[in-house]
Amino acid sequence: MEKDSKIYVAGHRGLVGSAIVRKLKEKGFTNIIGKTHSELDLRDSVAVEEFFKTERPEYVFLAAAKVGGILANSTYPADFIYENLQIQNNVIGMAKKYEVKKLMFLGSSCIYPKLCPQPIKEEYLLSGYLEETNEAYALAKIAGLKMCEFFNKQYGTNFISVMPTNLYGPHDNFHPKNSHVMPALIRRFHEAKVNNAPEVVVWGSGAPLREFLYSEDMADACIYLMENYEGNDFINIGTGKEISIKGLAELIKEIVGYEGKIVWDTTKPDGTPRKLLDVSRLGKAGWTYKTELKDGIKKAYKWYLENYIDS
Template sequence: MIFHPTNLHNTLEKSAKIYIAGHRGMVGSAIHRKLTAEGFNNFVFRTSSELDLRDQASVKDFFETERPEYVFLAAAKVGGIMANNIYRAEFLFDNLQIQNNVIDSAYRVNVKKLLFLGSSCIYPKLAPQPLHEDSLLTGTLEPTNEPYAIAKIAGIKMCEAYRSQYGCDFISVMPTNLYGPNDNYDLNKSHVLPAMIRKFHEAKEENKPVVELWGTGSPLREFLHADDLADACYFLMQNYSEPGFLNVGVGSDVTIKELAELIQETVGYKGNVHWNTDKPDGTPRKLMDVSKLHALGWKHKTDLTEGIRITYQDFLQKIEAYSV
């Protein structure tokens, strides 16, 4: 039997019980900050050591006990080019398990609304730019992050399927490249922007004459501050209840070389940059078409230069944890 959504366009009540999966990560913590600033205080949290989201029985028990009304699914196994390429099986298995367990358990306890966070890597490597939502599944994925992308595509389709069959108000958003407080600065697992912050900072502290960066510096990338994504998620939880997923981004991009120059200036490193062209560039360009989101009335607020400054300050506060 096919059911149709009956509880769409839920308005988040200030007293609502909210579960943020991945609340200690960059995205989850940003969502928590946003909701707290808006006056919400009825949160339920579990750290990964308290609740393994890959474990179906544990997740089922958690949902049946806590019965949250709204869910932000920001938990995922994430990383940059190196981590995505090395830990291919883990990225596919872990992310599928997390999504399957949380989405299905949310349905079974009648969660009012769930927001699933994906990634811009779901798009084909050579999809037309800027990347429009209609480009999903129209071509071959970027090989280095294919397992992660396939997991995220499955999450989108799972939300759509549960909406279609069971009438669940489950929505999906696909953010572009993210950065901000609580980012991962581990050079083996981090994304390009936090990795550059750490590399330039350490080179400055150690008076190194040269910093080596991967690739040619020519790929174009778009960067969205995590607090802007959190603002968009809050906006969409109140204003969007459609089957199709939405891109979340800024609508403009910079080359990796331009990004490096911005970070170098922010950090204050005076040395030179060597581009190691034996290392991969990844996708040549990845700019999101955010016209659908703009049409709903939301736009980002944080300028990239200011965002990098804020993020560098966050790194400086965490530097002891990353010191060798």
């Protein structure tokens, strides 16, 4: 990518997209396009084609998606598969039609089988059953990844896919019901602290193990791979380190300064027991993470206090 190349970041206001935009600007890229949902509904094929026909982006980061935690995925599975397939089909299809030089599709580590060998290598994709609670979202993401692969094979496009681990950071979704575990816990512990609540109830047993990557690091990895990698082998992006949900809750409790107790509601689902990505392919490509978990959570909490506190 040249510094003045026209770069379209789909989902530029989201957790990943906004981080990619900030990192691109930091690296000196000057011609970045972003459209809000009200300006461009990516589910609308006519609108998406008109955008590509008019703007002619040279590079595309496809970071737009309908996302949510266990509750949202379990409650709205039809919405998750339908809307994500629409977004992907429209953007990838128009990127091919209007000869985008390179596209990056951002998937999710939930595409892997529920009981995958650990750490999870890229070749484990489609080797077993998916986690039931986010199956609809995972199927959509698998379809997007495969679409990039098959477009490359049939049409000679240069579309690459990356699979990020659990992400967190500025512009995360802190909604009390529809957010992922990290922002949900940050909000819950903060509100409990402010309200002097004696306890915070957390879903599950606390036993599952999870890997977390700070969104700024994710953005750096995406831009690095966009400039230094091409091929049909998709790449995991993560830290290669994990923490239990119990350990995460205790760490967030400490950072927020909440002094009550944590109660585990074991009637609620745990989700996948363990999910750690093998990042050796990423390491061989020449990239490694920079932000340790405790430092990243401090930054995320600071952003929440400054930007989300009255939401």
